[in-house]
Amino acid sequence: xxxxVVIAGFGGxxxxxxxxxxxxxxxxxxxxxxxxxxxxxxxxGGAVSCTIKLGNYTNPVIDAxxxxxxxxxxxxxxLRNVQFLKPTGTLAVNAESxxxxxxxxxxxxxxxxxxxxxxxxxPIQGLNVYMLGVVVSKCEDFPFTEEDVKQALRDFNPKVAxxxxxxxxxxxxDTKA
Amino acid sequence: MKQTLxxxxxIAWGIIHSDIDMVSGxxxxxxxxxxxxxxxxxxxxxxxxxxxxxxxxxVGFEVAYAGAVAGRRAAATMxxxxxxxxxxxxxxxxxxxxxxxxxxIVADDPGFHSSQTExxxxxxxxxxxxxxxxxxxxxxxxxxxxxxxxxxxxxxxPTMLRPVxxxxxxxxxxxxxxxxxxxxxxxxxxxEIGRWAxxxxxxxxxxxxxxxxxxxxxxxxxxxxLIKPEFDKCKGGKLLILTSGTGDGFARExxxxxxxxxxxxxxxxxxxxxxxxxxxxxxxxxxVLVVEEPMPCIEEQILTEKVHGxxxxxxxxxxxxxxxxxxxxxxxxxxxxxxxxxxVVPFKEEIAARPPNLCPGCPHRDIYYAITKVFRKKKSIYPxxxxxxxxAINQGAIDTVLCMGASVSMASGFSIADPxxxxxxxxxxxxxxxxxxxxxxxxxxxxxxxxxxxxxxxVVAMTGRQLPPQRENKEIDIMKIxxxxxxxxxxxxxxxDIQHSLDFFKDMKKVYDEADGPIVVVVRExxxxxxxxxxxxxxxxxxxxxxxxCTACDQCTTIYKCPPMAYNADGKVEIDPFLCIGCGAxxxxxxxxxxxxxxxxxxxxxxxxx
Numbered sequence: 001x002x003x004x005v006v007i008a009g010f011g012g013x014x015x016x017x018x019x020x021x022x023x024x025x026x027x028x029x030x031x032x033x034x035x036x037x038x039x040x041x042x043x044x045g046g047a048v049s050c051t052i053k054l055g056n057y058t059n060p061v062i063d064a065x066x067x068x069x070x071x072x073x074x075x076x077x078x079l080r081n082v083q084f085l086k087p088t089g090t091l092a093v094n095a096e097s098x099x100x101x102x103x104x105x106x107x108x109x110x111x112x113x114x115x116x117x118x119x120x121x122x123p124i125q126g127l128n129v130y131m132l133g134v135v136v137s138k139c140e141d142f143p144f145t146e147e148d149v150k151q152a153l154r155d156f157n158p159k160v161a162x163x164x165x166x167x168x169x170x171x172x173x174d175t176k177a
Numbered sequence: 178m179k180q181t182l183x184x185x186x187x188i189a190w191g192i193i194h195s196d197i198d199m200v201s202g203x204x205x206x207x208x209x210x211x212x213x214x215x216x217x218x219x220x221x222x223x224x225x226x227x228x229x230x231x232x233x234x235x236v237g238f239e240v241a242y243a244g245a246v247a248g249r250r251a252a253a254t255m256x257x258x259x260x261x262x263x264x265x266x267x268x269x270x271x272x273x274x275x276x277x278x279x280x281x282i283v284a285d286d287p288g289f290h291s292s293q294t295e296x297x298x299x300x301x302x303x304x305x306x307x308x309x310x311x312x313x314x315x316x317x318x319x320x321x322x323x324x325x326x327x328x329x330x331x332x333x334x335p336t337m338l339r340p341v342x343x344x345x346x347x348x349x350x351x352x353x354x355x356x357x358x359x360x361x362x363x364x365x366x367x368x369e370i371g372r373w374a375x376x377x378x379x380x381x382x383x384x385x386x387x388x389x390x391x392x393x394x395x396x397x398x399x400x401x402x403l404i405k406p407e408f409d410k411c412k413g414g415k416l417l418i419l420t421s422g423t424g425d426g427f428a429r430e431x432x433x434x435x436x437x438x439x440x441x442x443x444x445x446x447x448x449x450x451x452x453x454x455x456x457x458x459x460x461x462x463x464x465v466l467v468v469e470e471p472m473p474c475i476e477e478q479i480l481t482e483k484v485h486g487x488x489x490x491x492x493x494x495x496x497x498x499x500x501x502x503x504x505x506x507x508x509x510x511x512x513x514x515x516x517x518x519x520x521v522v523p524f525k526e527e528i529a530a531r532p533p534n535l536c537p538g539c540p541h542r543d544i545y546y547a548i549t550k551v552f553r554k555k556k557s558i559y560p561x562x563x564x565x566x567x568x569a570i571n572q573g574a575i576d577t578v579l580c581m582g583a584s585v586s587m588a589s590g591f592s593i594a595d596p597x598x599x600x601x602x603x604x605x606x607x608x609x610x611x612x613x614x615x616x617x618x619x620x621x622x623x624x625x626x627x628x629x630x631x632x633x634x635x636v637v638a639m640t641g642r643q644l645p646p647q648r649e650n651k652e653i654d655i656m657k658i659x660x661x662x663x664x665x666x667x668x669x670x671x672x673x674d675i676q677h678s679l680d681f682f683k684d685m686k687k688v689y690d691e692a693d694g695p696i697v698v699v700v701r702e703x704x705x706x707x708x709x710x711x712x713x714x715x716x717x718x719x720x721x722x723x724x725x726x727c728t729a730c731d732q733c734t735t736i737y738k739c740p741p742m743a744y745n746a747d748g749k750v751e752i753d754p755f756l757c758i759g760c761g762a763x764x765x766x767x768x769x770x771x772x773x774x775x776x777x778x779x780x781x782x783x784x785x786x787x
Contacts, residue, residue, distance in 0.1 A: 012756065013755075020348070023181045023348050023350075024181060026181075027179070027180075027181045032349075033181075033348070033350060034347060034348070034426075035349075036343050036346055036347045036348065037348075038290060044536035044537055045536070045740030045741075045756055046533050046534060047531045052348070057426075057430060058313070058314070058426035058429045059343070059426030059427045059498075059500075060343055060347040060348070060349075060426075061427070061497075061498070061499065061500075063499050063501055064519045064520060064522070065518065065519050065520055066519065077531075079528050080524070080528045082523075082524050083523050104524075105522075114755070118754070124755055
């Protein structure tokens with residue numbers, strides 16, 4: 001298997017957490033993986049992009065036009081990183097309905113998770129896991145199942161696993177509805 | 178045993194599985210997690226080892242190196258610019274050598290992700306004439322610590338491990354030893370004045386010759402053990418690619434992407450290279466391309482007419498490696514003629530930049546705000562230093578940044594060069610200990626008139642919140658140190674009431690006017706990411722903006738610059754509820770029309786969640 005993922009957001013949103021979860025998914029299925037994190041200088045609110053390459057890769061960086069999946073935790077960070085997506089790739093983005101999906105040369109799944117958090121349908125800290133749920137639910141070539149992700153969430157931190165799993169399940173239910 | 182590890186975790190495991198039992202250094206991205214992780218493993222497994230931060234890289238190096246002189250296995254950790262600070266010690270240690278093992282771990286940062294300079298520590302190793310190992314992945318990083326420790330002990334030389342950011346902060350499933358049979362050594366210093374005391378000239382010239390012999394022996398070792406087995410696997414043909422470190426991974430993937438067969442040889446130890454044996458291999462190939470980052474370290478050692486790389490402009494010469502650079506190099510030397518596989522098509526419209534900024538609620542922001550309000554920008558110079566607070570450059574509150582500790586000495590220089598201006602220098606607590614004290618002594622010594630503001634949040638915030646000296650031992654007091662240096666010292670206890678800071682600096686301006694030497698202000702702060710203390714300082718007073726009162730005057734977005742503040746579609750400032758942490762500082766002073774008010778509903782929600 002070969003699958004390249006870019007996760008883009010800003011500091012404090014938990015991009016790195018998603019990379020850790022995907023790495024755990026890979027480890028559990030004995031799939032090789034190589035990932036990296038690119039934090040800007042700022043601690044909170046600065047651009048953060050992370051990559052994870054699943055399969056037999058030898059360097060962790062993703063060049064332009066190579067990624068199969070881009071998870072955009074915020075609109076502008078998604079747009080800033082669309083160049084990494086290949087035309088047959090998928091973008092899952094947290095953005096308002098005016099997101100310019102038609103201008104992007106890839107399959108786009110857009111949800112307004114910020115709005116759901118504002119309405120207290122999910123905790124603010126759960127936005128990242130929510131977006132992972134969107135991916136699990138909508139992205140057909142995503143290499144991990146709902147159960148794979150749940151297992152990784154449990155492995156990462158059993159104490160908060162149930163809360164995260166709730167958010168994941170909500171995302172899957174919302175997007176299937 | 179397979180584990181998903183970040184490169185720096187892998188290095189920590191490598192240290193422990195090499196029986197290295199003394200580790201010291203100074204934090205710096207991307208190296209910082211190494212020592213932290215060694216300490217974590219030490220406590221988890223109850224290991225008998227020493228792993229503590231030094232006050233700077235030179236100190237860290239020397240503490241660990243003394244361990245190796247006394248026969249123990251030791252390591253020092255730092256980033257590439259930290260090696261500049263430790264370089265004085267390194268150059269002498271490279272002559273003198275060690276009895277146990279001394280692994281110098283220096284993390285490079287090609288691409289300037291979090292550094293002032295790019296640098297290539299492999300070149301520094303070459304300059305110092307010590308061997309250097311260059312891991313390509315977290316797995317390599319783990320394996321190479323062991324090789325480095327063995328080389329260091331066998332050849333009695335400091336040996337460098339040089340991971341780059343894409344190794345330190347890469348994540349991979351790493352195969353490490355099943356069991357940890359940690360065997361700490363016992364040091365025993367053996368007096369040998371001629372060897373350990375680096376005085377000129379007789380002893381040193383002998384050690385200089387020994388060093389050259391050592392490097393020649395290491396070339397042979399490198400060829401027999403590390404390089405020859407790689408060439409033995411090669412087939413010969415049109416193209417040979419020589420690499421080390423991350424260059425290897427980039428090269429192999431590029432060849433696969435574009436569908437070209439070529440031999441790729443990875444040098445685990447890119448210095449010292451057995452140049453003659455390597456050049457002998459070139460006859461089997463039409464062309465040789467060197468893929469390495471960031472500087473032409475391998476290329477300079479093995480250069481012939483067949484060799485292409487940075488020196489002839491085939492490869493990029495600055496910034497981080499990308500596969501597109503290798504593809505384009507293969508086009509330039511006529512090996513690849515196909516399509517561009519990595520076209521960059523950015524989003525059609527320009528996307529608002531997200532400049533580096535201080536965290537929401539960070540006390541530094543208020544202090545810089547007060548300094549620039551009181552000491553008007555036109556009438557003052559603001560030298561600053563290396564740390565989180567450097568991000569206040571975004572507020573226009575910092576004029577110069579050079580290297581650790583330079584804010585103080587540059588303040589001295591500016592006070593002489595441009596005496597009509599107020600010189601207000603800023604430095605963090607850890608940086609003050611690192612490199613700020615000698616220049617303060619100098620400033621008092623020479624009666625240089627400026628104000629030094631020590632932003633004491635009692636944590637090394639930017640590199641991951643390591644504990645600085647005064648946090649570990651309360652006896653160390655920045656105020657007493659500055660007083661001991663002979664400076665006039667004042668204390669300011671930060672509060673989220675900005676007026677309080679404005680009033681303080683107004684008073685300090687009067688003190689400055691009367692002074693005839695340096696004034697030191699120690700501002701007692703906290704870090705919003707410091708979980709141990711933050712709850713005592715953040716009152717959970719969330720802000721919101723009354724749109725009718727916002728006149729779009731830009732004060733908050735250009736001078737105060739807290740990340741949650743931005744204009745919305747209606748041209749009014751809005752607070753991003755996902756970023757605001759409820760420090761309440763902006764509720765007074767910042768907005769000239771008092772449009773910022775407390776959002777009481779949010780405060781209550783936050784409390785319920787606690």
